[in-house]
Amino acid sequence: MNLFLETLVGGLLAGVMYSLVAIGFVLIYKASGVFNFAQGSMVLFAALTFVTLREAEYGFVAALLITLLVMVVGAIAIERFVLRSLVNQSDLTLFMATLGLSFVIEGLAQLLMGASVHELNLGIDDLPIALGSIQVSQFDLVAAATAGALVISLSLFFNFTRIGISLRAIADDPLAAQSIGIRLPVLWRIVWGVAGLVALVAGLLWGARQGVQFSLTLVVLKALPVLIIGGFTSIGGAIVGGLLIGATESLAEIYISDLLGGSVSTWFAYVVALVFLLARPAGLFGERAIERV
Amino acid sequence: MSDISVSTPGAVPEVFQVLERWRPGQILTVLLVVGAYVLGLFVDDYWFNAILIPFLIMALAGLGLNLLTGFTGQASLGTGAFMSVGAFATFNVLLRAPALPLPLSLIIGGLFAAAAGVLFGLPSLRIKGFYLTASTLAAQFFLPWLFNQYGWFSNYTTSGSISAPRLEFVGHDLSTPFGRYLLTLTSVVALTWVSWNLVTSQVGRNWMAIRDMDTAAAVAGIPIAFNKLAAFAISSFVVGVAGALWAFAYLGTVDSRSFDLNRSFTVLFIIIIGGMGSIAGAFVGSAFVILLPILISRVSATFFAGAIDAGQLQNFQKILFGGLIVFFLIREPNGLIALFSKFRRRLSQWPLKA
Numbered sequence: 292m293n294l295f296l297e298t299l300v301g302g303l304l305a306g307v308m309y310s311l312v313a314i315g316f317v318l319i320y321k322a323s324g325v326f327n328f329a330q331g332s333m334v335l336f337a338a339l340t341f342v343t344l345r346e347a348e349y350g351f352v353a354a355l356l357i358t359l360l361v362m363v364v365g366a367i368a369i370e371r372f373v374l375r376s377l378v379n380q381s382d383l384t385l386f387m388a389t390l391g392l393s394f395v396i397e398g399l400a401q402l403l404m405g406a407s408v409h410e411l412n413l414g415i416d417d418l419p420i421a422l423g424s425i426q427v428s429q430f431d432l433v434a435a436a437t438a439g440a441l442v443i444s445l446s447l448f449f450n451f452t453r454i455g456i457s458l459r460a461i462a463d464d465p466l467a468a469q470s471i472g473i474r475l476p477v478l479w480r481i482v483w484g485v486a487g488l489v490a491l492v493a494g495l496l497w498g499a500r501q502g503v504q505f506s507l508t509l510v511v512l513k514a515l516p517v518l519i520i521g522g523f524t525s526i527g528g529a530i531v532g533g534l535l536i537g538a539t540e541s542l543a544e545i546y547i548s549d550l551l552g553g554s555v556s557t558w559f560a561y562v563v564a565l566v567f568l569l570a571r572p573a574g575l576f577g578e579r580a581i582e583r584v
Numbered sequence: 585m586s587d588i589s590v591s592t593p594g595a596v597p598e599v600f601q602v603l604e605r606w607r608p609g610q611i612l613t614v615l616l617v618v619g620a621y622v623l624g625l626f627v628d629d630y631w632f633n634a635i636l637i638p639f640l641i642m643a644l645a646g647l648g649l650n651l652l653t654g655f656t657g658q659a660s661l662g663t664g665a666f667m668s669v670g671a672f673a674t675f676n677v678l679l680r681a682p683a684l685p686l687p688l689s690l691i692i693g694g695l696f697a698a699a700a701g702v703l704f705g706l707p708s709l710r711i712k713g714f715y716l717t718a719s720t721l722a723a724q725f726f727l728p729w730l731f732n733q734y735g736w737f738s739n740y741t742t743s744g745s746i747s748a749p750r751l752e753f754v755g756h757d758l759s760t761p762f763g764r765y766l767l768t769l770t771s772v773v774a775l776t777w778v779s780w781n782l783v784t785s786q787v788g789r790n791w792m793a794i795r796d797m798d799t800a801a802a803v804a805g806i807p808i809a810f811n812k813l814a815a816f817a818i819s820s821f822v823v824g825v826a827g828a829l830w831a832f833a834y835l836g837t838v839d840s841r842s843f844d845l846n847r848s849f850t851v852l853f854i855i856i857i858g859g860m861g862s863i864a865g866a867f868v869g870s871a872f873v874i875l876l877p878i879l880i881s882r883v884s885a886t887f888f889a890g891a892i893d894a895g896q897l898q899n900f901q902k903i904l905f906g907g908l909i910v911f912f913l914i915r916e917p918n919g920l921i922a923l924f925s926k927f928r929r930r931l932s933q934w935p936l937k938a
Binding site for chain 2: 393572
């Protein structure tokens with residue numbers, strides 16, 4: 292029983308890390324209908340910038356602020372040079388553009404800051420804490436708390452500020468939103484900037500966990516099943532989906548891997564998501580599109 | 585053809601009558617195919633191995649995906665997985681039933697890929713758009729894992745990659761670069777011809793109706809489920825044959841690692857850069873995607889050799905490749921093939937401005 296509980300809790304906490312990446316997707320998808328594959332590259336870029344600054348003896352806060360600035364400048368550049376020219380193109384074209392973008396960002400990150408693996412120490416010990424009868428990693432708890440704080444502040448931001456309300460208007464109907472004077476390019480810059488911030492947070496936590504290296508870009512692939520389950524348009528869904536995926540994945544790793552004779556972690560989340568989709572085609576919290584001819 | 589004089593039937597030999605009915609596009613296609621075969625007589629092994637064979641195989645994979653994505657509107661990221669099914673199935677057929685002729689083995693391999701396509705295409709009956717795209721990733725991660733995990737598929741070789749059996753057809757050895765080129769080219773020509781006939785027939789029109797708006801297509805009486813699954817099956821068949829060729833005619837080894845997610849992305853690039861819903865587009869796109877990295881590395885090696893180290897050069901190439909993709913998407917979202925048709929329209933109206 293203890294093994295089960297420990298696996299479950301460990302999985303749930305790992306799931307929060309997946310959610311963190313998924314939230315970046317949701318933000319951009321909601322605002323511009325772009326399925327941003329470059330989110331993983333942004334995670335790498337942010338983490339690499341931060342680590343490089345830290346290694347150049349910058350303070351923690353200074354490095355954080357400079358990285359954030361870099362991400363915002365990047366967001367503005369992306370809006371100016373890529374998105375603006377691709378308005379009204381098909382979803383697939385936009386998706387491919389972000390794929391091209393991810394090549395550029397990855398190449399740029401490694402060109403400027405090298406391809407070696409960097410240690411990232413956030414000053415949080417990865418020690419197990421006893422929680423009742425089970426052991427939980429302290430680092431995972433901090434990660435979960437960070438993600439929780441991020442989600443709450445994002446929800447407040449999008450529900451109660453002017454920008455957040457305009458954003459929801461755009462998500463609802465871009466044309467109508469523009470016609471009442473909402474400036475699409477400005478909002479896109481803001482959203483990509485916020486997605487950059489989310490990428491930074493995800494990059495720091497993931498980077499501290501497994502070192503800042505190229506494989507950070509692969510966290511995208513962990514976030515996709517989360518998105519399928521939670522729905523592409525719901526931040527809350529990203530959290531719930533992350534928890535579900537994290538928990539089932541760790542449990543499957545313990546209980547199913549033995550049956551099949553090998554690690555199932557590469558694909559199990561996708562199969563869970565697939566089964567899920569058959570029951571709920573728009574994910575848990577996704578908006579069900581009404582179709583008209 | 586626009587002569588008003590009454591031509592007496594039988595005055596022109598029948599062969600020329602057939603030729604007269606052909607449109608310029610068809611004549612050009614025949615010339616290209618003949619030219620491709622003739623070209624094989626003149627080029628050296630480097631051209632076969634590094635350029636022509638991968639170009640043709642990736643064009644075939646692009647063609648297969650185009651049937652599904654460009655014509656039926658179901659975007660898939662499982663192309664690499666369906667290629668691997670074709671490769672492993674063909675390998676096992678060649679291994680376990682060596683008496684079968686090579687073309688039949690390829691077809692059986694393709695049929696297995698088609699079955700996998702139908703299986704992983706089932707979600708398309710319930711979901712669409714990016715949800716479907718993301719769920720095809722299940723195939724992309726599950727199938728290569730399956731082939732890696734269970735030794736039976738790779739005949740229990742320890743290294744995980746297996747050398748391809750000898751390729752031969754009615755006694756002729758096809759293992760030379762020229763032989764592999766002939767095998768690839770013939771398969772590509774045959775499948776392109778079949779695909780062309782499919783998309784210009786009732787099936788293709790059904791697919792395009794579903795792509796443009798499936799609800800409307802259903803109202804018009806087109807069986808959606810059957811046509812979507814048929815698209816998955818036929819597309820995966822073509823992709824599976826491309827995978828088998830990739831393994832046997834290009835790499836010479838069957839390795840699930842060569843069919844990873846990047847392979848799927850490459851094929852998707854091919855149809856988007858070349859042109860969605862265009863058969864010629866798959867070829868143009870493949871030329872772009874296969875040749876551009878070679879060109880970039882050649883050019884940069886000539887100019888910056890020694891000045892920059894190899895790792896940095898690779899990063900630079902990556903940036904350039906990604907940047908060019910974005911550039912072409914912005915310049916011509918309908919693909920390079922749209923550039924060609926624009927150019928042709930200009931030419932036909934010259935010297936008038938379009």
